[in-house]
């Protein structure tokens with residue numbers, strides 16, 4: 152009995168490995184798959200037949216060969232499944248529809264007038280149906296939904312334990328969505344790290360820190376190639392590391408947290424203190440910065456100082472190869488890049504700083520939605536029989 156369970160386990164593991172390899176290296180031949188995965192050509196052939204019957208892959212011509220029989224190439228069948236990725240922000244929903252190959256079929260941004268969970272759930276339902284109609288895709292072709300939220304998510308249950316900016320506590324969003332497909336819920340910065348890894352500027356990196364800078368600061372950690380969750384799924388809450396003992400109060404109840412000095416909200420508060428002007432959004436502050444407003448320049452300089460200080464601490468502790476800056480401030484890359492790098496260097500242990508790459512997200516507002524969709528596809532493929 153035990154033997155047959157192990158056999159079934161090995162079998163589905165090998166099938167998943169093959170599909171995953173095709174996903175990353177397509178188009179590819181059976182022989183290449185067998186050689187690179189260390190699985191026999193006969194087994195590869197069996198799984199290829201199954202995957203083709205299931206519609207997940209298709210053959211796509213022949214590889215160039217130097218004499219002998221030509222080898223058939225295999226690639227994903229992009230239209231075999233579609234997945235939605237959703238990023239729930241405080242004032243908007245970012246929704247992306249992708250196919251199995253990760254091509255973006257449709258991206259939408261929808262304003263949120265209220266953010267109680269019932270309202271958000273019904274708006275999501277309505278929006279997904281509308282998008283399906285727009286691209287002429289029956290909802291039955293949707294294989295899953297990945298959702299990113301600004302808060303603490305129990306990775307096992309998908310329950311949103313605490314999302315202070317949305318005012319949510321113990322919200323089971325999945326149960327509020329009247330759909331029959333699997334749903335994955337993940338913290339927004341963790342999802343964005345996955346987005347950068349698969350769609351963005353940090354493709355195929357194995358150790359990266361994604362720093363999500365918004366009204367607070369969160370980070371997503373990819374360590375040794377995998378998303379790192381920690382004991383209670385709280386890994387990455389560096390926004391609450393103390394950088395100023397007895398410093399400014401934080402909404403977490405403590406004082407001197409990193410996000411109180413380096414987030415967009417921190418920047419806007421500092422600007423108001425300096426200029427007496429209360430801005431409505433961080434976008435306005437960035438515009439003032441671009442116009443060379445002296446107060447805005449001073450404020451952004453201060454924020455960059457604290458960002459660099461905090462990031463240096465993360466680099467010292469985690470030894471990543473890449474740090475990706477995400478959030479609206481990433482759009483100011485050309486103006487803050489050098490200064491931020493200098494701040495990091497000034498506060499970093501010399502050996503940890505060597506070889507570090509500082510990158511700015513180019514995915515605009517899409518990193519979390521794309522990452523959440525990618526996590527959903529990973530989840531679907533992990534359940535292959």
Ligand SMILES: [Zn+2]
Nearest residue numbers: 391401403408
């Ligand atoms: Zn805090």
